[in-house]
Amino acid sequence: MPDDPNDPIDEAARDDDPELARGSLFAPDPESAPRAPLDLASAPPDRDPGYGTRGRERPRGVAWFGVRSFWGHLQHFVASAIATEDIDSRDWMRADPPLELAERIAAHLLGERAPSSLGRVRAGSLAEAIERDVWIDFLADSGDDVEVSAAVGRMFAATYRLPDPDPRGGPEHVVAPRGDILLHGGDLAYPVATDAEIHARLVVPFNRALVGARDGRRRVLLGVPGNHDWYDGLDGFGRLMRRRVGELSRELDVPAIEAEKNSRLGHAVRFVEKLVVAGQLQKIRALVLDGYLPVQDASYFLLPIAKDLDLWGLDRQLRNVDFRQRRFFERWRAGHPERRRIVLFPDPVYAHLERSQTGFWMVDALSLDVDRVPHLCLAGDLHHYERLEMGASLHVTAGGGGAFLHGARLGRRGKKAPELEWPGQRATAAMLRYVPLHVMLGRAGFIPHLLLLLLFAPVLGVGLWASPTDVGVFVANALAAIVTAIGCAFLGGIQLNRSRAVAALSAALGLWIAFVPIVTSELFERFLALAGVTYGPRIDALIVLLLAVFSGAFAFGAFLAALSALGLESTQAMTALAHPGFKHFVRMRVRRDGSRVDAWTIGLRDPLAQSEQPVLVDRWSWKPEPAPRQPG
DSSP states (O other), X not given: OOSSTTSOOOHHHHHHOGGGGTOOOOOOOTTOOOOOOEEOEEOOOSOOOOSOOOOOSSSOOOOTTSHHHHHHHHHHHHHHHHHHTTOOGGGGOOOOOHHHHHHHHHHHHHGGGSOTTOOHHHHOSHHHHHTSOEEEEEEOSOOSSHHHHHHHXXXXXXXXXXXXXXXXXXXXXXXXXXXSEEEEOSOOSSSSOOHHHHXXXXXXXXXXXXXXXXXXXXXEEEEOOOHHHHTTTTHHHHHHHBOOXXXXXXXXXXXXXXXXXXXXXXXXXXXXXXXXXXXXXXXXXXXXXXXXXXXXXXSOEEEEEETTEEEEEOOOOSSSOOHHHHHHHHHHHHHOTTOEEEEEESSOSEETTEEOHHHHHXXXXXXXXXXXXXXXXXXXXXXXXXXXXXXXXXEEEEOOSSSOOOOOOOOOTTOOOOSEEESOHHHHHHXXXXXXXXXXXXXXXXXXXXXXXXXXXXXXXXXXXXXXXHHHHHHHHHHHHHHHHHHHHHHTTHHHHOOHHHHHHHHHHHHHHHHHHHHHHHHHHHHHHHTTOOOOHHHHHHHHHHHHHHHHHHHHHHHHHHHHHTTSOSSHHHHHHTOOOOEEEEEEEEOTTSSOEEEEEEEESSTTSTTOOOEEEEEEEEOOOOOOOOOO
């Protein structure tokens, strides 16, 4: 793979050696005996899951208000600025012709059993080419806490014995092997999906599970990027997901199972050193998941998966679906109007039970009538599981691949309830109780404390200079509280929905920040006075400052929790909590004749708890009905 994963593909190398596209067969581990399929219990009732078992091995889960996350947001701003100048990594991509992609995957899955006459016209679709059902594992939003990633890797590497959603008179249970395709829904690693973060947080922990589960079967890797993949300009995404040719194809036999020994600080020092001397930091040329061959040449794809059924993978980052994709998908649809669609979106069409602006941008850009024409819409981005029937389509959000948890929507006010969600409302409400203390203690990072310190310290200094009495401290505290309340009102989205509830919560937060430190310092002063201890205004200001910072951080956490509890905003509080539980993936069986897609959602409620076993979260079956006839 070239150092730039978006360089044009070497077509001559591909044509000279067709085996390069197939990769090498990973032999089964001779020391590992075949494991019996696992039977699963149903997921336990929706209840308080507690604080969750936290990992101790580095890299640990990203603290969303920490410095590393802040660096990721800066990279996001830079990437967005570059995109506004129309410098788009997709300019250099060559989208795979759909039947050619199906042929390539079929040839790899069949290996030496692939007939020499296998061709794009004869194959028709992947399932028809391999002459059986196609198994797919759908995973999204991975690569956070390394121990949680390892637990998810062990879960998805296993084979399960599952109740058949549609037995059709056959056995009531089906053996569900690991999928022929690992379909990734985006956000390979956090906070920025660089090659180093993907290697440490996803590839290494997954490979440790996959090496022990080798069975000799060939498998492929497909996916679309999410926003965290785009923060790195798709560099890390390309090193894992893009098809390899030439010398890079030989690196497929080297799956990494050891983490880098260099520290993050050492990596930063080397980066600065190379920047100063105009050098280039050496990157990992190819990121390898054991037993999986990347097969796509672009960040989007169209795969004829079964008879009259297609799998579309979209890439809207950083803005919307670009004209190349619109033209690519429209040409295929114009030539195959009868085919039904499974669509992989980088973020949901319906987010927390509401129409997503970005989701419907994609729907409109590609003229997908998801309300009248049956579609199976898959997405990650939101880190919870939700199955929602809306209009003619089935919407499945499954972003439980390893990242911090997002809970269920609370305060629904008459919105349509999903068919199933995990975690549910009761568990989500219970977890919100942990948020204020979690934020106050700095477990979500110390950026709120730093901002409060920077806000209060100068105004306290001005207040003491202007009036070295309690009046000066009071006025300074009030000014800082007003600024904080206004900032939190915008954080709560008041500029978008003009919610009176957001304004009221922001005002309450401002009052808390203004008066709690002063009242507490007064009580503290009275206590010391009773003990016969006296001190001056500067000591009093220092006490107020410390109380303001930590009580303000607690109040900020309570503000985020209240936003979620009232249904005003559903991600920030749970993101700050970074709960490690409710991880999951979806195992799907696409029937050879394209008549049905059967699916099972398998999860871990507390992945790092002792004796924790996977559970069956959900099972469903989707029948791709033909589009309704247009009148006239």
